[in-house]
Amino acid sequence: MLERAPALTEVGAGLQISPNAVRVFEALGLGAALDAVSLRSTGVVLRDSAGRLVSHLHMARHRPEDRFxxxxxxxxxxxxxxxxxxxxxxxLLGQDATPESVADGLLIGADGVKSVLRPVLNGPETPFFTGQTAWRALISDDDSAAVPQVFMGPGRHLVSYPLKNGLRNIVAVVERPDWLDEGWSQPGDPAELRAAFARFGGPVSGWLSQIDEVSVWGLFRHPVAQHWQDGRRVILGDAAHPTLPFLAQGAVMAIEDAWVLAACLDETPDQAQALSRYQSLRQERCQRIVEAANANARNYHLRGPTRAVAHAGLRAVSKLAPTRLIERFSWLYDFDPTLMRA
Ligand SMILES: Cc1cc2nc3c(=O)[nH]c(=O)nc-3n(C[C@H](O)[C@H](O)[C@H](O)COP(=O)(O)OP(=O)(O)OC[C@H]3O[C@@H](n4cnc5c(N)ncnc54)[C@H](O)[C@@H]3O)c2cc1C
Structure with missing residues (x-):
């Protein structure tokens, strides 16, 4: 495996891993290892920008067999x-892969949104700016309620959840018409972050007051790729289908892809057929997930009267039919990649 970075580590941020990817860890015999480094989430809490409850999706109560x-x-x-x-x-660390890194055999490009292999399979494309920027930060926090909270305001939202060892992850997203910087991430100004969320209530200002250093990312993506493989080279994860992070499925999809690709290669002796099968098994699901994440961006950032009506509707559904909201995501979380046969 060739990795461009000099070390295999990423600091400063958390990940939500839903049951559809947890099943892959279990099938690999890594369920206990994942459990040991994670907190088990009990659900998701949606709040408005004042911090008032809009909806509480009690995953642990309604889907007790699943691990988030x-x-x-x-x-x-x-x-x-x-x-x-x-x-x-x-x-092999500090090693750049190229589209010709493997002459015979199979080259798998799991090289992210700036993939070098994707344009070889699909022609040149420039990732587009989604109009969203994200600050990411970690703070110390002893609140052990293991539930992600989403605070939804006009044109912006903030997601926060605890991690093991007294840490709290914060992702704060703001719509912005342009992203002038050449790079995709730059050092952010904590004061600017605090100002952007100054009108948010609940615990938000207390959390943001603890941040001394923050980075800000322009969120870029491509459409889901048309061509994922050419018989000897194949892409997976963000290289094939970068997504907005608002459904917490980017890494999860990469993990699903990896299992299905391995299963196709195991079960279909002809490599070109195996790769073609892999793409046909994955493309539609990934497209659906990317679209659902785009819809969340719109729903989280509503403004004006639409926002009040939508929040009132969500509050009513949560009260009268609490499982209805959770069932809307059955297609996503019930999926078991390890049952997929090539
Ligand atoms: C704010 C934010 C929050 C998120 N939260 C979640 C979440 O809660 N849950 C979730 O599932 N997803 C989440 N995501 C999405 C997730 O981070 C990505 O979808 C995921 O990291 C994609 O994995 P990947 O392996 O495809 O690509 P990457 O993680 O980008 O990894 C690509 C790797 O390839 C290496 N590389 C690149 N080019 C080369 C080359 N030429 N040669 C060798 N190596 C190379 C890079 O150094 C890197 O290590 C979030 C994203 C953001 C921005």
Whole structure:
């Protein structure tokens, strides 16, 4: 495995891992390792910008058999890297892969939204700015209620959840018409972040007051790729289908892809057929997830009267038919990649 970065680590942010990816960890024998580095989430709480409850999706109550995890990215990478090495994978750090890195055999491009392999399969494309920027920060916090909270305001929202070892992850998203910086992330100004969320109530100002250092990302993406493979090279994860992070499924989809790709290669002796099967098994689902994340961006950022009506509707449904909201996501969380046969 070739990795451009000099070390296999990512600091400073959390990940939500939903049951559809947890099933892959379990099938790999890594369920206990994932559990050991994660908190088990009990659901999701949606609030308005004043901090008032809009909806509480009690996942643990209504889907008790499922595991939703809150994990530090660096710890998740540790779990995967250790398992890969134990399985005999040679991890070469500080090494750039190119589309010709493998002359014979199979090249898998899991190289993210700026993939070098994707344009070889699809022609040149420039990722577009989604009009959203995200600040990401970690703070210390002893509140152990393991539930992500989403605070929804006009044109912006903030997601926060605790991680193991007294940490709290914060992602704060604001719509912005342009992104002038050449790079995709830049050092942010904590004062600017606090100002952008100054009107938010509940615990938000207390959390933001603790932030000394923050980075801000322009959120870029491509459409879901048309061509994922050419018989000897194949892409997965963000390289194939970058998504807005508002459904917490980007890394989860990459994990689903990886399992299905391996299953296709295992079960179909002809490599070109296996890769073609992999794309046909994955493309529609990934497209649906990307669209659902786009819809969340719109729903979280509503303004004016539409916002009041939507929040009132959500409050009513949560009260009268609490499982209805959770069932809307059955297609997403019930999916078991490990049952997929090539
Ligand atoms: C604010 C935010 C919050 C998010 N929250 C969640 C969440 O809660 N749950 C979730 O599932 N997803 C979440 N995501 C999405 C998730 O981070 C991505 O979808 C996921 O990291 C994609 O994984 P990947 O392996 O495809 O690409 P990446 O994570 O981008 O990894 C690509 C790797 O390839 C390496 N690389 C690149 N080019 C080369 C090259 N030429 N040669 C060698 N190596 C190369 C890079 O160094 C990198 O290590 C979030 C994203 C953001 C921005």
């Amino acid at each position: 995890y809150l994990t530090h990215r660096a710890r998740l990478i540790d779990v995967l890297a250790e398992a890969a090495r134990a399985a005999g994978v040679q991890v």
